Amino acid sequence: MKPRRINGRKCLSALAFVMTAAMVPAHAPAQDRIENYIARYRGLAVQLMHEYCIPASLILGVAIQESGACSSRNCKLLNNHFGIKAGKKYRIPGTDHITAYRSYENDTASFVHFCRWVSKRKFYPSLWNQTDYAVWVKKMSESGYAMARESWQRKVLFFIRKYGLSELDVY
Numbered sequence: 139m140k141p142r143r144i145n146g147r148k149c150l151s152a153l154a155f156v157m158t159a160a161m162v163p164a165h166a167p168a169q170d171r172i173e174n175y176i177a178r179y180r181g182l183a184v185q186l187m188h189e190y191c192i193p194a195s196l197i198l199g200v201a202i203q204e205s206g207a208c209s210s211r212n213c214k215l216l217n218n219h220f221g222i223k224a225g226k227k228y229r230i231p232g233t234d235h236i237t238a239y240r241s242y243e244n245d246t247a248s249f250v251h252f253c254r255w256v257s258k259r260k261f262y263p264s265l266w267n268q269t270d271y272a273v274w275v276k277k278m279s280e281s282g283y284a285m286a287r288e289s290w291q292r293k294v295l296f297f298i299r300k301y302g303l304s305e306l307d308v309y
Contacts, residue, residue, distance in 0.1 A: 168207070175207035176301055182249055184306055190253040195271045195303035197249065199294040200278070202301075217242040220252040269307045271298055 176198060183194035183201075204221040205213035212218040215230060216239055224240040242248040256262060261277040268274065275294050284290035298304060 171209060172202055172207040172297070172301065175202060175205075176303070179245070179249070180306060182246060186249060186253045187307065188309070190257050191267050191309070192253055192256055193269055193271045193274055193304075194306035195298045196274045196278075196294075197253065198301075198303050198306070199271070199275070199298040200252070201249070202297045203290065203294050212237070212239045216240065217245050217248050219245065219248045220255075222248075222251065222255065267309060269309065271295075271304055271307065 179198060179201065180194070183197040186192065186197055187194040201219045204210070205219040208214070208219070212221060215233075215235065216237065218239050218241065222240045223238050225238075227236050227238045229236050230241065240251070242251065256278070259278075259281050261281055265274060265277060272295060275291050275298075278284075279287040279291045
């Protein structure tokens with residue numbers, strides 16, 4: 139069997155592609171999306187923190203988890219950043235989609251409703267002005283906010299820590 143001759147240009151192109159792919163982290167698009175999400179909503183989260191005494195880190199951490207940093211279907215179609223349900227299923231006006239999730243006029247309305255919802259929970263008075271986001275995450279999870287409680291807690295805490303969201307929690 140005769141050895142095949144290697145095409146130098148193709149070999150260099152393939153090597154350059156492999157090296158470039160190895161240098162770009164697989165999570166880069168998600169990380170960029172999350173960083174852009176934080177930049178977009180950090181001011182609103184801080185404003186709501188001062189109004190409702192709920193840590194901005196918690197507001198953003200939950201929003202990132204529940205909306206996929208604005209990539210979830212609920213967020214795109216309903217402006218629902220927190221996975222809050224409507225009570226019963228309904229058809230989204232002008233579409234064939236049926237959902238049980240609440241629809242909001244805009245992003246701000248979703249954030250405000252979340253803070254109002256939290257402020258009406260039994261755990262809220264005991265956490266008034268509490269800046270320890272981990273305590274808030276635990277209490278929210280225990281209240282039944284998320285179905286997969288432990289997994290949800292880990293994910294929300296991960297986002298808060300990875301993106302340094304606790305730096306926003308200055309009353």
